[in-house]
Amino acid sequence: MSKYGEKFEKALEQVLKIKFRVRLIAIIICLAILALDLILTFSLMFIENDEGSAIINDLIGGTEALSVALSYVLGTLMLIGIFFPIGIILYCSLNKIRAKSIFNKVMNRTCSIAYYLDEKEASKSLKKEFKIRLKDKDRDWIIKTTDAYYDKCEELKKKYEMSPNESENERSGKGGFDGWLLQEIGWFLLGFLVTIITIGICFPVAYCWMLRWNYKHTLYDGKRLTFDGNASQLIGKWICWLLLCIPTIGIFALFIPKKLMNWKVSHLHLAGEQPYLGGIFKANPIVYVLVMLGCSLLNLLTLTLLKPIFVTWKNRYIQNRLVIDGRRMEFDGNGIQLLGKYILWSLLKIITIGIYGFFVHIRMKKWISKHTHMKPGYSQIKVI
Numbered sequence: 001m002s003k004y005g006e007k008f009e010k011a012l013e014q015v016l017k018i019k020f021r022v023r024l025i026a027i028i029i030c031l032a033i034l035a036l037d038l039i040l041t042f043s044l045m046f047i048e049n050d051e052g053s054a055i056i057n058d059l060i061g062g063t064e065a066l067s068v069a070l071s072y073v074l075g076t077l078m079l080i081g082i083f084f085p086i087g088i089i090l091y092c093s094l095n096k097i098r099a100k101s102i103f104n105k106v107m108n109r110t111c112s113i114a115y116y117l118d119e120k121e122a123s124k125s126l127k128k129e130f131k132i133r134l135k136d137k138d139r140d141w142i143i144k145t146t147d148a149y150y151d152k153c154e155e156l157k158k159k160y161e162m163s164p165n166e167s168e169n170e171r172s173g174k175g176g177f178d179g180w181l182l183q184e185i186g187w188f189l190l191g192f193l194v195t196i197i198t199i200g201i202c203f204p205v206a207y208c209w210m211l212r213w214n215y216k217h218t219l220y221d222g223k224r225l226t227f228d229g230n231a232s233q234l235i236g237k238w239i240c241w242l243l244l245c246i247p248t249i250g251i252f253a254l255f256i257p258k259k260l261m262n263w264k265v266s267h268l269h270l271a272g273e274q275p276y277l278g279g280i281f282k283a284n285p286i287v288y289v290l291v292m293l294g295c296s297l298l299n300l301l302t303l304t305l306l307k308p309i310f311v312t313w314k315n316r317y318i319q320n321r322l323v324i325d326g327r328r329m330e331f332d333g334n335g336i337q338l339l340g341k342y343i344l345w346s347l348l349k350i351i352t353i354g355i356y357g358f359f360v361h362i363r364m365k366k367w368i369s370k371h372t373h374m375k376p377g378y379s380q381i382k383v384i
Helices: 006-017 020-046 055-060 064-117 120-135 139-161 181-197 203-216 231-244 251-266 285-301 307-319 335-351 357-370
Strands: 218-220 223-227 268-270 322-324 327-331 372-374
Touching (some): 006 064, 006 139, 064 120, 064 139, 120 139, 203 223, 218 372, 231 251, 251 268, 251 285, 251 322, 268 322, 285 307, 307 327, 307 335, 307 357, 335 357, 357 372
Antiparallel strands (some): 218 223, 223 268
């Protein structure tokens, strides 16, 4: 069995099983049935004979009751003819998409391990090889390769855990944030301008700029974070997510924040840690949105007087579900602690006629980073 479990094996079987031509023939047959049903129904109900009455009346002897009954029957058949083939097509397509999604997650995870263990070019060539093997339906090679990289990752993880230089139980350094306010304002304005000019299409570019700057100046337990994602990796996903909001009447928008967070964490790394173990954000997409909206709404309702409490709630939910380079994060900040600092910052805002307010955001980041820690132990992320 594959190291990624039975779920991956079933998905792989499904991806390899159905050919494009078979799916195309199935769709054509369904559409042909639908077309014949529509032609028959409309012919009987709307085409008139020489006397100006519907052909359907000739077939049933002109009885009005039977005419109405048959009309309902034909109408029902028409609806069945429309929705049944569509249902079959959607069911098959969604199953196929789900299976392909599982396969892509494992493939991307394997290529990610290759990227951090070998070289960038090795990862690219491996991805190309996956596509070739998938086309050739080489199931054994796919499972063997994914298992090999999984085992290699586990082996390196065990060696790292046994290293005497790594003390998991001690937090050797302090967290913090050493970015400058003017830098953040500059990057924010530049990103905002790019996003507005491109009507949101180039939001990934601005997003990556801000993330790269932000994490470059962030430390957890004395270890500096780095962000290696780039806009070219995200922009395709971003456009796809926006397009999916159209047929789902905006419902898919609820899942975008979680997907964006997952992508961000997968490209986030800690200095001296093991990037090949991967990163993930373990949260329910709906709950994540509700937490973010709920904290923001409560903050507004309390006129920001209890902002530290809601900031703490939000960050505890987020940070406790982060896994970066195989290390689970933990947030130990307390709302009461932050409330005292917030009162002091508010007083300084009054004294400086609001000028100090610009620095509160940076102070908040420092406090959050200081109270975010790495839990002992390592684990390879589970992509499925």
